Amino acid sequence: MSAVVVGKKVKIHYTGTFDDGEVFDTSREAEPLEFEVGTGQxxxxxxxxxxxxxxxxQKQVRxxxxxxxxxxxxxxVFDADPNQFEDGLTPEVGQQFQTQLEDGTPLLLTVKSAEEGxxxxxxxxxxxxxxLNFDLEVVEIN
Structure with a gap:
C-alpha cells in the first residue's frame, strides 16, 4: 500500500479544532478535501x-x-478613512471585506473597530x- 508523498493528490477527511476544543471546520459531513501535497494549496x-x-x-496533529x-x-492593523466605503455603508465590528493587493492577490479585511470618523x-x-489541531484520515491517494 502506497503512502502519501510530495506531488501526490490526496483526499483527506479532517476536523479542525482550537486548543479549547471548539471545532472551526470539518469535512466529515461533506466531500473530503482534495489537494496536491507540497504545492501550497x-x-x-x-x-x-x-x-x-x-x-x-488516522492521525491527530497540533x-x-x-x-x-x-x-x-x-x-x-491600520486605520481606514470611512469615505473609502460605498455611500450608505456603515462598517460594523467583525464585518469582513475582500479587496486585492496590487498584484491581484485577494486580501480579507476584518473591521476591528468602527467609531465616528x-x-x-x-x-x-x-x-x-x-x-490548530486536526484529526486527519486519508481517504484516497492518486
Whole structure:
C-alpha cells in the first residue's frame, strides 16, 4: 500500500479544532478535501502532517501558529478613512471585506473597530496567531 508523498493528490477527511476544543471546520459531513501535497494549496503544517500516511490511516496533529496561518502581525492593523466605503455603508465590528493587493492577490479585511470618523481594519488571517489541531484520515491517494 502506497503512502502519501510530495506531488501526490490526496483526499483527506479532517476536523479542525482550537486548543479549547471548539471545532472551526470539518469535512466529515461533506466531500473530503482534495489537494496536491507540497504545492501550497493548504497550510504548511497540514501538508507536512499527511506525508507518509496511508489510505485509511488516522492521525491527530497540533500545528503551532507558524505551521498554520502564521503569527499575528500588529503591523497589519491600520486605520481606514470611512469615505473609502460605498455611500450608505456603515462598517460594523467583525464585518469582513475582500479587496486585492496590487498584484491581484485577494486580501480579507476584518473591521476591528468602527467609531465616528475612524475605522480600524485588520488584514491578518482570522486564525493568525492560533495553534490548530486536526484529526486527519486519508481517504484516497492518486
Amino acid at each position: 493548504v497550510i504548511p503544517g497540514f501538508d507536512l502532517a499527511v506525508i507518509g500516511m496511508k489510505v485509511g490511516e 500545528l503551532p501558529e507558524e505551521q498554520a496561518y502564521g503569527p499575528y502581525n500588529q503591523e497589519m 475612524k475605522i480600524v481594519l485588520d488584514a491578518n488571517h482570522p486564525m493568525a496567531g492560533k495553534a
